[in-house]
Amino acid sequence: WLSALRFDNLALRSLPVDASEDGGPRAVPGACFSRVRPSPLQNPRLVAMSLPALALLGLEAPAAEREAAEAEAALYFSGNRLLAGSEPAAHCYCGHQFGSFAGQLGDGAAMYLGEVLGPRGERWEIQLKGAGLTPFSRQADGRKVLRSSIREFLCSEAMFHLGIPTTRAGTCVTSDSKVVRDIFYDGNPKSERCTVVLRIASTFIRFGSFEIFKPPDEYTGRKGPSVNRNDIRIQMLDYVISTFYPEIQEAYSDNSIQRNAAFFKEITKRTARLVAEWQCVGFCHGVLNTDNMSIVGLTIDYGPFGFMDRYDPEHICNGSDNTGRYAYNKQPEICKWNLGKLAEALVPELPLEISELILEEEYDAEFEKHYLQKMRKKLGLIQLELEEDSKLVSELLETMHLTGGDFTNIFYLLSSFSVDSDPSELEDFLEKLTSQCASVEELKVAFKPQMDPRQLSMMLMLAQSNPQLFALFGTKANINKELERIEQFSKLQQLTAADLLSRNKRHWKEWLEKYRVRLQKETENVSDADAWNTDRVKVMNSNNPKYILRNYIAQNAIEAAENGDFSEVRNVLKLLENPFQEAEGFREVKEDAEEEGATATAAACAQETRSRLPYCSKPPLWASELCVT
DSSP states (O other), rough: OOGGGOBBBBBHHHHHHOOOOSSSSOOTTTOOOOOOOOOOSSSSSEEEEEEHHHHHTTTOSTHHHHHHHHHHHHHHHSSSSTTTTOOOOEEOEEEETTTEEEEEEOOOOOOEEEEEEOOOOOOOEEETOOOOTTTTTTOOSOOOEHHHHHHHHHHHHHHTTOOOOEEEEEEEEEEEEEEOTTTSSSSEEEEEEEEEEEEEEEOBBGGGGGGGGOOTTTTTOOOOOOTOHHHHHHHHHHHHHHHHHHHHHHHHHTTTTHHHHHHHHHHHHHHHHHHHHHHHTTEEEOOOOOSSSSSSBBBBOSOOOOOSSOOTTTTOOOOOTTOOOOOOGGGHHHHHHHHHHHHHHHHSSHHHHHHHHHOOOOOOOHHHHHHHOOOOHHOOOOSSSOTTHHHHHHHHHHHHHTTTTTHHHHHHHGGGOOOOOOOHHHHHHHHHHHTTBHHHHHHHHTTOOOOOOOHHHHHHHHHHHHHHHHHOOHHHHHHHHHHHHHHHHHHTTOOHHHHHHHHHHHHHHHHHHHHHHHHHHHHOOOHHHHHHHHHHHHHHHHOSSSSOOOOHHHHHHHHHHHEEEEEHHHHHHHHHTTTEEEEEEOOBOOOOOOOTTTTTBBBBGSSSSSOOOOOTSOGGGGGGGBOOO
């Protein structure tokens, strides 16, 4: 069934390909791609496949011969056999990682297979992620493991069905080949199964693709492999704009500066809208380096991502982001910073004074406009656009923060709030809302101090006596956060469940009154209040998901798969294909969690007996111990 794929590998015809056949890690000057070969795996087998994603390529798995179709997918999408017309290659790019220029990076584990023409003539680049060594693998082995591959596979599809621009995932194939991974970087490695994900996108070119021309960085001393090759920069701009922004190419075909400015303006606006979408579903990317930013405005490279559970504007999903550079509330400004680095990488083909002006004029305005439009839909404000709406949203988030509200479930519940509710109905609704707020036990886990008191004392002294040395160990923001944790944790020792419930109800009652007043303004010029309410609920229910890929749901699927049972991965995939609807037959999620779990579970909670939870439930207490790095 895979013989239906029609390849037309435009990128390799349009951009320079490395002449060297050396497959080992090395610098790759003067080229955008290097030819590679996938490394075979032992006994590849299919974990799951996304039929909607594969349909983009014109593929439809034969229903009658499911087993044979899965075996064929495992054979080709593991890299064990090459598809006719594919030309495996690895893409060269650089990147600013955690704010510092890292020099040459490139596809260290991913391989371009080629570009497939879809049934409607559209072009899709397909990639195998985890298929083995490339010239860009550095000290690594070019492999990915089951836990990270399942997370990428599921989240790629989850984001698409949430309506957020993203790369797609067609298949996830595991094997009996093993690699050793130290999950926590703590000297306790374990053997894990090599796994490969088939990724699909219009292109995987990213901001960092244009950083290969960067001269030596003034801070790190590192440089791109293709310094002084402006001819290649021109080729890349021609290829990217003519292929992925054809309307811009057509409008400015006789003026390259104007064309490049229009392209930069468009990617600025797309990026602003993308991050606004993330903020509105509580998605944290985790590693927003310039090499993880798509040149066409997609969510790309799913690593230590996470959907926020309890609302915390400073939520950090990546356990190795020690400074909180990529925290939830920092994402908009970081994406803007990354666009600034793209602007620098386009010089001299787009002068910096032009791109910087575009960035200042367009980014914040586009982000704020799109964010507020989306938030209005989430709140069912469909008739009027009022200036006060921004304040209402801010106050909602502040109430969520004060009460430890579950971001997804609070929004989902709001569609059942009635403008005309009587006191008893309001009390019932408050009960539902407060049930989605953090318990005293959950808050104690969230605010548990993370530093040894002696370590904190030493850091405080160091900050005063030797700021330069202190800067090597920590930041004032981290210390302040720890002091805040200690204060909150101390207060929680005196707090009873009844006091917490009373306080939370008071906060929510205050906000709901403001929400009611705003909804009443919606109805002032409406002739049919029932029809308006039906429309409001419909809009809210198509913008507030019931199901997201929470870490604990992914973790349960991973642990089952590591024990040879792929059914939970397939169940979760099916669930995430309809995130806004009550899913029949998907009411419960296994709550079994082992001590050494895939995305790095930290201990103790594993021995407890788990009850069963609905997939839409806020996380169980043990989920707070999950750490993704």
